[in-house]
Every structure is written in C-alpha cells, then in structure tokens.
Amino acid sequence: MLFSLPVEPRRRKIILCEKDFPTVGFVLAEARRLGLSPVFLKGGPHLADPDAWREAFSDEAHLVHITHVFSNLGLKTPVADIVARARANGVITVVDAAQSAGAVEVAADAWGADFLTGTAVKYMCGGPGACFLWVNPSIAPKCAPLDVGWFSHENPFEFNIDDFRYAEGARRFWGGTPSIAPLAIAAAGAEILGRTGVDAIASHNQALIARLLAAIPENSIMSHVRTGERGCAVIIKPKRTAEAAAALAEAKIAHDARIGGFRFSAHLYNDEGDIDRLIATLTPFL
Numbered sequence: 001m002l003f004s005l006p007v008e009p010r011r012r013k014i015i016l017c018e019k020d021f022p023t024v025g026f027v028l029a030e031a032r033r034l035g036l037s038p039v040f041l042k043g044g045p046h047l048a049d050p051d052a053w054r055e056a057f058s059d060e061a062h063l064v065h066i067t068h069v070f071s072n073l074g075l076k077t078p079v080a081d082i083v084a085r086a087r088a089n090g091v092i093t094v095v096d097a098a099q100s101a102g103a104v105e106v107a108a109d110a111w112g113a114d115f116l117t118g119t120a121v122k123y124m125c126g127g128p129g130a131c132f133l134w135v136n137p138s139i140a141p142k143c144a145p146l147d148v149g150w151f152s153h154e155n156p157f158e159f160n161i162d163d164f165r166y167a168e169g170a171r172r173f174w175g176g177t178p179s180i181a182p183l184a185i186a187a188a189g190a191e192i193l194g195r196t197g198v199d200a201i202a203s204h205n206q207a208l209i210a211r212l213l214a215a216i217p218e219n220s221i222m223s224h225v226r227t228g229e230r231g232c233a234v235i236i237k238p239k240r241t242a243e244a245a246a247a248l249a250e251a252k253i254a255h256d257a258r259i260g261g262f263r264f265s266a267h268l269y270n271d272e273g274d275i276d277r278l279i280a281t282l283t284p285f286l
Contacts, residue, residue: 019043074223129182149176
C-alpha cells in the first residue's frame with residue numbers, strides 16, 4: 001500500500017511508533033524511496049490518549065500507522081479517535097490488528113480506516129501463512145499497487161499478457177495464486193471464533209486477565225493493564241527468571257519472553273483453572 005498512492009509535495013512524514021513490531025519499521029523505512037521520512041512516536045502508556053498522536057494530525061503527515069494492540073506493551077490504542085482526527089486532516093490511516101483481531105473488537109469500517117492489516121497466526125487461531133488486508137472502498141480506486149499478480153487483474157482468467165487492468169477494491173492487492181493450505185486453516189479458526197462472537201470472547205478473555213492481575217503483585221507487571229486500555233496479554237517479570245521458566249516448562253505452561261519478562265495470553269480455549277494454575281506456578285518466584 002505504501003507505494004500504491006501518490007504523495008503530495010507538502011506531506012513528507014510517515015508516522016509510526018518505536019514500539020511497533022519491527023517488521024513495520026523495516027517496511028515503512030522504504031518510504032525514503034518516495035522522499036518520505038519516518039517519524040517515531042515514543043512508546044508508553046500515554047499512547048492510550050489520542051493527543052499523544054497529534055504528530056499524525058499535522059499538515060505534513062502523509063500516512064500514520066496505528067497498532068491496535070502493542071505486542072510488547074499490552075496497550076490498546078483509541079483507534080477510532082486517532083483515525084477520525086487523522087483523516088479529517090487528509091492523512092492516510094493504516095491499522096495493524098495482528099495482536100487484536102479475534103480477541104477484541106476490530107471494526108475497520110466503523111473506524112473509517114483506510115487500510116487494516118492482520119494475521120491468522122495469533123488470536124484468529126488460524127496458524128501461520130495467512131495474513132489479511134482490508135481496504136476502504138473509498139480509497140481503493142485511488143490505489144495502484146506495484147506488486148501485482150494475475151489475481152490482481154480485473155479478470156484473472158482472461159490470460160492476455162498485454163492487457164492488465166486492476167481489479168476492483170482490495171483484490172487489486174492480491175498478487176499471485178493464494179496459498180490454499182494456510183487459507184483453509186485460517187478459515188477454520190475464523191469459523192470457530194465466529195460461532196462464539198467477538199464480544200463474548202472479549203468478555204471472557206478480560207475476565208481471565210482480571211483474575212490473573214488480581215493475584216499478581218503490581219511491581220511484577222510490566223505491561224499496560226488498565227481496564228479498557230489493554231489487550232489480552234500480560235507481561236510479568238519474576239524475580240528469579242531462570243527458575244520461573246523451568247517451573248513453567250514443567251507445568252507445561254506456554255509463554256513468550258518479552259522485554260525482560262514473560263508474556264501470557266488468555267483466549268477462548270482457556271478457563272479459570274488455567275489462570276489459577278499459572279498463578280500457583282509463578283507466585284513462588286515473584
């Protein structure tokens with residue numbers, strides 16, 4: 001999408017956050033080829049305040065990348081407010097829902113975002129290899145992607161090598177033949193989540209997170225945990241990291257190592273017993 005839209009001479013800034021997933025920074029650094037300059041917002045709890053994103057509302061901003069839930073902060077951004085203020089000033093908006101889709105409400109259309117990206121590998125329960133892109137119908141006709149394939153064509157089965165015409169809507173970003181196996185797995189995960197409903201899943205997940213937080217000393221928590229401003233993951237730092245890791249492994253409790261602590265996520269397939277077992281395993285090391 002970065003190279004699919006024309007750039008206005010006065011808009012030379014790409015706004016993102018220093019706490020975005022590294023791939024985001026790698027990709028958006030390529031904006032320098034267009035004469036654009038990445039501008040990094042400082043990470044921290046202040047990102048829950050739309051005013052912290054004011055750099056993205058300036059006349060010099062071309063595009064703002066908004067991470068819905070930060071993987072290493074646990075913070076959920078006020079996407080609707082950020083998007084509304086950015087778009088009101090003509091700034092293109094890209095929302096990253098990789099750490100939120102399937103676990104909390106994602107409403108790209110209602111938000112008015114221009115683009116939304118995500119993956120099935122996280123809370124969508126779809127395994128690796130399946131990512132998704134949503135493109136607002138209002139901006140799609142203005143997009144001329146450089147990286148195209150036969151599925152980007154208006155009629156992929158026309159097979160005329162001399163006549164390429166962009167497909168309507170988001171399909172123009174499709175590219176080549178889709179990876180069928182990851183797509184099938186991702187569809188199965190989405191079907192299961194759809195039967196339960198995101199609202200019910202979010203309520204379930206937040207109740208489990210609240211149960212965990214109530215039992216963990218505040219000084220052991222490294223992530224943003226304020227109600228309404230958090231995702232479905234918590235980062236906890238034990239005092240004796242190696243011993244805690246060994247205990248977790250013995251208890252067969254999966255976790256990630258993040259920013260000096262351990263990251264734990266709650267989802268539809270977890271219950272209060274799982275949380276209580278995690279608390280019992282971690283408590284001796286906090």
